[in-house]
Amino acid sequence: MPYRLREICQDDLPLINRWRNDPEVIGLLGNNFLYISQDVDTAWFEQYLQNRDKAKRFAIVDNMRNRVIGTTQLTGIHAINQSAEFSIAIGDKDYWNKGVGYMATRMVLDHGFNDLNLHRIWLTVLVRNVRAVRLYDKIGFRNEGIQRHCVYKQGAFEDQLMMAVLKEEYLPVLSTSVSKKAVPASIRQPVNV
Numbered sequence: 001m002p003y004r005l006r007e008i009c010q011d012d013l014p015l016i017n018r019w020r021n022d023p024e025v026i027g028l029l030g031n032n033f034l035y036i037s038q039d040v041d042t043a044w045f046e047q048y049l050q051n052r053d054k055a056k057r058f059a060i061v062d063n064m065r066n067r068v069i070g071t072t073q074l075t076g077i078h079a080i081n082q083s084a085e086f087s088i089a090i091g092d093k094d095y096w097n098k099g100v101g102y103m104a105t106r107m108v109l110d111h112g113f114n115d116l117n118l119h120r121i122w123l124t125v126l127v128r129n130v131r132a133v134r135l136y137d138k139i140g141f142r143n144e145g146i147q148r149h150c151v152y153k154q155g156a157f158e159d160q161l162m163m164a165v166l167k168e169e170y171l172p173v174l175s176t177s178v179s180k181k182a183v184p185a186s187i188r189q190p191v192n193v
């Protein structure tokens, strides 16, 4: 496997901080752009360590170069509802459009449904982020509607798409290889935005 996941650690913070201050990366996320100091990220990481039952945060590692290229996470883990929010950001732009997002998302979903006993994994994505929508669609997330003008970014309000996948919908995907394009077209749900 060319990439792996591992839990984020203190040493990752300078890199994470650099990506969180990169307008191009943040511009593609639902998050607002804010200048974030290293001290804030250190406190954020310490808080995460106290709440590991509510969130699982991973570094995406290029095995060949032993280099962290992005992060992905399950947050807001709800024990009764067995649900969690998925998010991902490949901070190293050299790795965009190479199938890393597909592999990392598959690894997180496999872990969420197989090991963490989740029933529903959901996300939100900017409508204009067509690459991310394409990826989620391909993996089996289904469109659950649009949140109109729900985030203010770069001087304008933007719409977000809500998507989710249930364990029973993901089971056919779980049995396929994590390698790119392994998901049969027959189990994909096309997204109509």
Ligand SMILES: CC(C)(COP(=O)(O)OP(=O)(O)OC[C@H]1O[C@@H](n2cnc3c(N)ncnc32)[C@H](O)[C@@H]1OP(=O)(O)O)[C@@H](O)C(=O)NCCC(=O)NCCS
Residues within 6 Å of the ligand: 025, 028, 029, 030, 070, 088, 089, 090, 091, 095, 096, 097, 098, 099, 100, 101, 102, 103, 124, 125, 126, 129, 130, 131, 132, 134, 135, 138
């Ligand atoms: C979104 C992100 C996770 C996707 O990962 P990735 O490794 O770049 O994407 P992949 O190569 O796995 O797959 C992208 C798919 O989108 C398609 N795509 C790329 N650009 C596209 C475009 N402009 N229009 C339509 N489809 C597009 C690719 O062809 C590919 O589909 P295919 O495998 O059927 O050919 C990654 O680019 C990233 O982290 N971007 C910055 C932050 C971000 O947008 N995070 C998601 C926020 S919800």
